Amino acid sequence: MNPRMDLSHVESRRTEDSSTYEKPAHEQDLAKLDTIQEVLISDLGLATYLLTTSQDQAVGYKQYREALDIEVSNRENRKLRLKIDLIILPIFFITQGLQFLDKTALNYANLFGYQKALGLKGLQFNYLSAMVYVGYFLGQYPCGWLIGRFPAQRVLAVSCLLWGIMVLIMTQCRSFGSALAVRFFMGIFEAAVTPGLTLMTGFWYTRNEIPLRQCIWYSSLGVAGIIGSYISMGISKLNPNMKPEWWELIFFILGGATCLWAFFIYFALPDAPSNAGFLNDREKLVAVKRVSANETGIKNKAFNRRQAMLSLYDLKTILVFIAVFAAAIPNGVVNSFSTIIIKDMGFSTTRTTELKSVGDAVQVIALIIGGAITLNVPNSRLLTATTANLLCTIAAACMAYLPRSNTWGRLVSFWLVNAQSVGFTISLVTISSNMGGYTHRAMASGLVFTAYCWGNFAGPFVVKPSQAPRYEGATIGLLVGYAIKLACHFLLLVYMYMSNRRRDKTYGPADKSASNEAGMQDQTEFENKNFRYVL
Numbered sequence: 001m002n003p004r005m006d007l008s009h010v011e012s013r014r015t016e017d018s019s020t021y022e023k024p025a026h027e028q029d030l031a032k033l034d035t036i037q038e039v040l041i042s043d044l045g046l047a048t049y050l051l052t053t054s055q056d057q058a059v060g061y062k063q064y065r066e067a068l069d070i071e072v073s074n075r076e077n078r079k080l081r082l083k084i085d086l087i088i089l090p091i092f093f094i095t096q097g098l099q100f101l102d103k104t105a106l107n108y109a110n111l112f113g114y115q116k117a118l119g120l121k122g123l124q125f126n127y128l129s130a131m132v133y134v135g136y137f138l139g140q141y142p143c144g145w146l147i148g149r150f151p152a153q154r155v156l157a158v159s160c161l162l163w164g165i166m167v168l169i170m171t172q173c174r175s176f177g178s179a180l181a182v183r184f185f186m187g188i189f190e191a192a193v194t195p196g197l198t199l200m201t202g203f204w205y206t207r208n209e210i211p212l213r214q215c216i217w218y219s220s221l222g223v224a225g226i227i228g229s230y231i232s233m234g235i236s237k238l239n240p241n242m243k244p245e246w247w248e249l250i251f252f253i254l255g256g257a258t259c260l261w262a263f264f265i266y267f268a269l270p271d272a273p274s275n276a277g278f279l280n281d282r283e284k285l286v287a288v289k290r291v292s293a294n295e296t297g298i299k300n301k302a303f304n305r306r307q308a309m310l311s312l313y314d315l316k317t318i319l320v321f322i323a324v325f326a327a328a329i330p331n332g333v334v335n336s337f338s339t340i341i342i343k344d345m346g347f348s349t350t351r352t353t354e355l356k357s358v359g360d361a362v363q364v365i366a367l368i369i370g371g372a373i374t375l376n377v378p379n380s381r382l383l384t385a386t387t388a389n390l391l392c393t394i395a396a397a398c399m400a401y402l403p404r405s406n407t408w409g410r411l412v413s414f415w416l417v418n419a420q421s422v423g424f425t426i427s428l429v430t431i432s433s434n435m436g437g438y439t440h441r442a443m444a445s446g447l448v449f450t451a452y453c454w455g456n457f458a459g460p461f462v463v464k465p466s467q468a469p470r471y472e473g474a475t476i477g478l479l480v481g482y483a484i485k486l487a488c489h490f491l492l493l494v495y496m497y498m499s500n501r502r503r504d505k506t507y508g509p510a511d512k513s514a515s516n517e518a519g520m521q522d523q524t525e526f527e528n529k530n531f532r533y534v535l
Helices: 008-013 023-059 061-066 074-103 105-112 114-118 124-149 153-170 176-190 192-205 212-220 220-235 246-268 281-292 305-313 316-342 349-376 381-399 405-436 439-464 472-507 512-520
Strands: none
Touching: 074 105, 074 153, 074 176, 074 192, 074 212, 074 220, 074 246, 074 281, 074 316, 105 114, 105 124, 105 220, 105 316, 105 349, 114 124, 114 220, 124 153, 124 176, 124 192, 124 316, 124 439, 153 176, 153 192, 153 246, 153 381, 192 212, 192 281, 192 405, 212 220, 212 349, 212 405, 220 246, 220 349, 220 405, 281 512, 305 316, 316 349, 316 405, 316 439, 316 472, 349 381, 349 405, 381 405, 381 472, 405 439, 405 472, 439 472
C-alpha cells in the first residue's frame, strides 16, 4: 500500500496553532522524494528539450542520422568530391578574388594620379587604405551571425552586391571625406566574405580535404593581383586625356563585375550539402556523412552563449589571434603599397605592374604547394606554415638590410614575402577543422578577423613617405611581424600535440563514431573527449 494513502492518524498530532505543526519523519522523507522526483523529471525534460532543440537547429543532423547505415565506396566518394569541387570551389575562388581586387583597387588607382585627383595630403591616403578594415571589424560580427542564422549564400550575395555598389560610388568621390566614408561602408559589406567562406569550407569538405581547398580558393588573391596588374597595364596604354579618367576606370570595371557576380551567387550557391540543389537525395546523405567525420558538425542556427565565452580563453584562439595580428601589419603594407615600393626601386609605371604580378604568382604557387603538402603528408599543417613563416622572415630581413644598390635582391625578397598567405590560410584551417561547436567556431573566426582588421589598419602607417625609397619602417615592420607569427605557430603546434598525447593517456584511443555524433550534436572539442587535433 502506498503509505501516503492513509495519513489520518497524523491529524491527532496537530495543535490548534497549525503554524507549530511538524510533519512526522516518514512524511518528510516522502516529501523529499517527491521533490527529488520532480526535479529529476524537470531536468530530464529540460535536457531532452535542449537536445531536441539543438538537433533541430543543427543543419544536416537529420541527414546524418539517415546516412549512418549507408555504405559509401571510394569511387562514389571521389565522384561526389569532384562534383563539389567543380561547383562550389570556383564560386568560392571568384568571390574571394573579387573581394580582394575591390579592396585593393586603391593600390592600382594610386598609379594613375588618384591622390592628385582628390587632393590628398600627408597621411590621408594611408587612412583611406586603412579605413576599409574599420568597417570590416564592425561588420564581421553581424555578418557572422547572419551567416549562421540565415542561408549563407543569400548573405554573401547581398553583401557582394552592396560592396560592388560602394566600389562604383568611389568614382564619384572627389574629396577625402566622401572617399573615407565609402571605404568604411565597403569594409562593412565585405566582412561576410573571407570569414564566411572559411566556415562554409567546413560545410563541404573533410578535415583532410580542407587545407588544399582553402589554399586553392585563397590563392585567388594572387590570381586577382595578376589580373589587376594587367588591367592596370592595359589602362596605362589608353589615351591619358580620355574620360572617364584612368583611376575611375579601375573602379568602374571592378565594381561592375562584382555587382553582376552577386546575382550568380544568390541563385547558384547552396547553403550546405543538406539542401544543395545540384545533389540528388543520396548524394546529399553521402555529402553530410562525409563531413560528419570532421567531428565538428556543419552549422547550428542557435547562438550558444557558453561556446561564445569559451572562444575568449581558448589558447588556440589566442595564439592564432596574435599570429594573424602580427602578420596583418606587413600584409597591410604589401596590399596597399606594393606598387609604390616597387616603383620607388626605379621602375616605370608599366614595368611596376608587370613586376608586381610576379609577387602575386609567388603567392599562388606557395599556396598550392602548401595545400598539396598538407593533403598528402599527415599532420603537416603547422610544420608547413612554420616553414613558410621562416621563409617570409628571412625575406623581410633581406629587404631591411640589403643595400639599396642591390635592387633585384630586394625585389626578389619582396616577392617572397607573399608566401605569408600559407601561414594565414593554415590559421583559418585551424578554426574550421580543429574547433567544435558552431558558435565557438564562428566567434573564434570573428576574433581572428578582428586581429586581421586592426593589423591591416596599422600596416599602412608604417609606410612613411619621408622614408622613401628604402621605407625602413615598413621593412622592419615586415620582419618583426613575420617573426612573431613564426613563434605563435610553433607554440600552437606544441600545444595541440601535447593535448592529443594527454587525451590518449587519459581517455585511451579515440572512438571515431562517438566523436562524429558529438560533433553533429554541436559539442565543442573540450566536451568531446574523443576529439583529436589535426596538426
